[in-house]
Amino acid sequence: DTEVTQTPKHLVMGMTNKKSLKCEQHMGHRAMYWYKQKAKKPPELMFVYSYEKLSINESVPSRFSPECPNSSLLNLHLHALQPEDSALYLCATQGSDGYTFGSGTRLTVV
Amino acid sequence: AQSVAQPEDQVNVAEGNPLTVKCTYSVSGNPYLFWYVQYPNRGLQFLLKYITGDNLVKGSYGFEAEFNKSQTSFHLKKPSALVSDSALYFCAVRALGGGQLTFGSGTQLTVLP
Structure with a gap:
């Protein structure tokens, strides 16, 4: 988990707040992913970045806005979220040896 | 479309006994297969993968998986x-x-002391 670092580990936000999740990797992987995971369920793909360009958006609501400033960083900007958006948000990278996941950000929307 | 089935939501096994967690898949062409483990409030940790080669794959923490085409x-x-x-x-x-x-739907493994 330490090769893909996600901050913060926990976040509580109100429905009118704006916050951001951060993911950082130094593995040189050029594909980066955001997943949303509800308790006891498999991760659901949200966004895919390939070579710093958004390549897949799995019909995610616009209140989630991804950004890839450089090859090491991936952000997820959050605005006007709903309580049902409360979940574990996972970042992952893909290299020739497979997929590496971060420890996630536990988000609670109140 | 590709899919993964994990037919058991829960597997219980006594400590010291062998364990098996089942997985079947459907994919076009040759598969690239993975097992991940997740502890409470943590991300997914890689256990092992299969690409090609020996059907028996050895991974982390003493786990192994058998690929059956x-x-x-x-x-x-x-x-x-x-x-x-x-x-x-x-x-x-x-x-x-x-x-x-x-991903498959996940299997909760409980090892009883």
Whole structure:
């Protein structure tokens, strides 16, 4: 988990707040992913970045806005979220040896 | 479309006994198969993967998995379970030629002392 670092580990936000999740990797992987995971369920793909360009958006609501400033960083900007958006948000990278996941950000929307 | 089935939501096994967590898959072409483990409030930790080669793949923490092409299965095994193996296990598949990772629904493994 330490090769893909996600901050913060926990976040509580109100429905009118704006916050951001951060993911950082130094593995040189050029594909980066955001997943949303509800308790006891498999991760659901949200966004895919390939070579710093958004390549897949799995019909995610616009209140989630991804950004890839450089090859090491991936952000997820959050605005006007709903309580049902409360979940574990996972970042992952893909290299020739497979997929590496971060420890996630536990988000609670109140 | 590709898919993964983990037929058991819950597997209970006594400590010291062998364990098996089942996974079957469907994908176009050759599969790229993975097992991940997730402890409470943590991310997914890689256990092992199969691309090509030997059907028996050895991974982390004493786990292994057997690839069976005819049965399209990739069951996870361990000869002697530990209480610390209790966690949520996910099987995942991707077509070897590319595409996205598809996860199974997960199996909660409980090892009883």
